[in-house]
Amino acid sequence: MSAQQVKGPDQEDTRSDSGLDLALWGELFRYAMRYKRQLVGLAFFALTTGFCDVCFPLVSRALIDEMIQLTESGGGFPEGSDWLMPYLWAYAALVLGLSGSVFFFIRYAGFLKAYMAADIREAGFGKLQLLEFAYFDKRPIGWLMARMTSDCERLARILAWGALDVLWASTFLVGIACVMLYLSWKLAVLVLLVAPLLAIASRFFQKRMLTASRSIRKINSTITADFNESIQGVLTTKSFVREQDNLASFEKKTDAMFESSVRNAVLAAAYLPVILSIGSLSTAAALILGGYQVAGGVISLGTLVAFLSYTRMLFEPLQQLAHIFSEMQMAQASGERIIEMIATEPAICDSELVKKKIADQAHDPVPGRAIDGDPDQLGRIVFQDVEFSYLPGETVLEGINVTVPEGETVALVGSTGGGKSTLVSLLCRFYEPTGGVISIDGCDLRERSLDWLQSHLGIVLQDPHLFSGSVLENIRYGQLHATDDEVYRAARTVGAEVTILRLPGGYGFNVGAGGSLLSAGERQLVSFARAILAEPRILIMDEATSSIDMETELQIQKGLERVLEGRTSFVIAHRLSTIEGADRILVIEGGRIVEEGSHLDLMAARGRYHELHARQGIDEVGVHIEDWS
Ligand SMILES: Nc1ncnc2c1ncn2[C@@H]1O[C@H](COP(=O)(O)OP(=O)(O)O)[C@@H](O)[C@H]1O
Ligand SMILES: [Mg+2]
Structure with a gap:
């Protein structure tokens, strides 16, 4: 929750001395x-x-x-x-x-x-x-x-x-x-x-x-x-x-x-x-x-x-x-x-220009184009001098310059609070950069339709929200027209089926309000299947497997390798071991990209990534020592 709290509902209620407005x-x-x-x-x-x-x-x-x-x-x-x-x-x-x-x-x-x-x-x-x-x-x-x-x-x-x-x-x-x-x-x-x-x-x-x-x-x-x-x-x-x-x-x-x-x-x-x-x-x-x-x-x-x-x-x-x-x-x-x-007017919405483009395309459609009349493809993503702050004066990201060719798997690592989640939120246009430009295939994101962009993104979060209803319904939320078989296939792809079938009633199990009847790991699995079912062109996983045991995580990874093929994806990893195969690893610290490269490059450079890696190794040894005591 942000520090800037709005007054609670009761604080203003007794104001009764003013006249009738x-x-x-x-x-x-x-x-x-x-x-x-x-x-x-x-x-x-x-x-x-x-x-x-x-x-x-x-x-x-x-x-x-x-x-x-x-x-x-x-x-x-x-x-x-x-x-x-x-x-x-x-x-x-x-x-x-x-x-x-x-x-x-x-x-x-x-x-x-x-x-x-x-x-x-x-x-x-x-x-x-x-x-x-x-x-x-x-x-x-x-x-x-x-x-x-x-x-x-x-x-x-x-x-x-x-x-x-x-x-x-x-x-x-x-x-x-x-x-x-x-x-x-x-x-x-x-x-x-x-x-x-x-x-x-x-x-x-x-x-x-x-x-x-x-x-x-x-x-x-x-x-x-x-x-x-x-x-x-x-x-x-x-x-x-x-x-x-x-x-x-x-x-x-x-x-x-x-x-x-x-x-x-x-x-x-x-x-x-x-x-x-x-x-x-x-x-x-x-x-x-x-x-x-x-x-x-x-x-x-x-x-x-x-x-x-x-x-x-x-x-x-x-x-x-x-x-x-x-x-x-x-x-x-x-x-x-x-x-x-x-x-209140939404601060992030289609600009007048985009609205006009959408109207033109609806009126006189160019075949094969997106709803805003521009090419229907999500290829090369470029962050150019991107800067961002949630609250004025408190910079969270600055000097972000990165180019992601289509189909690459990008991993973001770094200590908590570094700005990894914020960076992907900007790509999703949940927030607007306060400086710089994010573009896709050379076109500023702000000049594309918001609906079009967001409908092609698949997002799996650390603490995903599910709606009350069955597991099946929750997965289908990703693609409302999907058949039962397609839902099962998505669950199988992400390795969620074993876990789902273990629930009473399997796919029919009611997850409760917000998914409260499932464990955090189970919710992550369901939300994974939900995201995959939508066949997103860009997949974003923000510590999506943090509550899943290592064995299931390995299973998910195997399934994902197929899913991720040819798709651009951003993976914020909790365990570094899971992203060693990524095409590009960005190490983010204090709102900046401090290192960039493949696993081997970064290990050889013996910089921050190497340090993080070494520390996670020690942590795991630490766990072992505690287990013995
Ligand atoms: N909604 C928000 N409002 C204000 N500050 C935020 C908000 N979300 C995150 N922050 C701050 O932005 C910084 C980066 O956060 P985040 O992107 O979540 O880091 P990471 O994902 O790397 O752990 C942190 O200092 C965090 O406190
Ligand atoms: Mg985060």
Whole structure:
């Protein structure tokens, strides 16, 4: 992992003091705009829900007023229940309307959320496929995973439910306000005066409660990680007598967790009483002024009862709005990260010139040419004054000059960290040289199609990645159209078959996520077969046999001799004995080629290669001595 770590996913999350970034939410809302039908449905049912909610007190009002009228008229209540039926029907219709709209709006919001999460994730995932290695160097896998999973989910949820809440709550609020103003504007003004107070108080509590619960979650996850580490590292802890230190740091964290939990509990406990008290101010005001108005005959008793209901209902939409705005504010960091990731342009991609060449070749193909219209051959490879650094100012390779004729086997040797893997990464265009030129048959790599180049490279790494699935499927990944027989042949060629058949189920054995159910050596064998199956023109092996026992390695070598015939290959060797037959050996130390030649040349020169060779011989003797002791 590079030293330049990006901030972890949680570090920015509690940033809640900034205002709502409308531009950002607008950008994110574009994902919702793709689903116009769902949005319209959502809006429609949010409106009908709000409408039904507002109507309930009006039915009660009408009923009360009719009952009072009947009492006052002296005639008493009519026989039977016929006079009650209209109210019953109105009530039933409202309940039905409300249930129906709630059902549909939840459905629409759920759909919308699922679609948007998928879309945002797809956009991010698509970008990740295109981005170059350097992007991943700077961002830990865990960080990217958090972006692709929790951030996407969270944003989609807030967008879908936020749209719903905002629509419903505003309909509800505007509806209540209009009805109240219509019934009695004086009473309405008095009651509505409390609304801003309620809104401010809700906002205050919601924001703090969200912050507290987030910090509890965060501490909780570090505690879990701590547990994990101390259990896994218990031997080390004990051997260094660090139990007390560990306990102290653990206690500090649980204390912090306790504090946050208490804060959250106090806030949650205070929230409702505070809101109810503020709300009761408006109820009291409505009761007093309304009481006078009823007594004076200005409004009916039914109207007063309706008002009292509305004063209590007012709180619900305000609370929803406060909640959703706080959530949006807290999720802004997630939104920014996702938008930024999606907007990142890959640094290594086909240039405009290459794109044009590809378009021309697609439009008017020259037979026998590559997709970019240039000759379809990968012959002579030339590194010319190549220079490279991962981080500005820290040169990893410099002055690399080497010419590799077609079909040669080139071995790269030298001490760890010398730059061998980096050199082959440059050939694969996983990174771009910071100086100099790499060319194939006289053409700068940057002027060829990236897809074309990479599809002709076979790469076997020291720690290869396999996908969960059978061994057979994993090998076939190298060439999706290969028949089973071709897969078996590839495995046989690299000497992997014996090992594969020893697995339970043989080729059908499921290797687990990342190939975790196989040993490192077995994974190397499978990835070898996978690379060979693709029939690459250039084969690159980066310490590809380091975890394979010597006997199997010899077998692989025998198979490879046939495979490598006529193919250019780069072999980074772990054991020097395996590359003695290479056409050319490059000794790389400190980012430079310090020696170049065949095994015999280099041995005769008695330089660095000779020294490495001698040391490996001694190491092997060393092993023997240890074995005896
Ligand atoms: N992704 C990376 N980011 C930053 N530095 C790196 C990265 N990969 C390798 N390096 C550094 O580049 C140097 C050469 O590494 P590498 O090419 O892997 O050496 P070798 O394969 O010869 O062991 C080392 O100093 C290593 O620390
Ligand atoms: Mg390496």
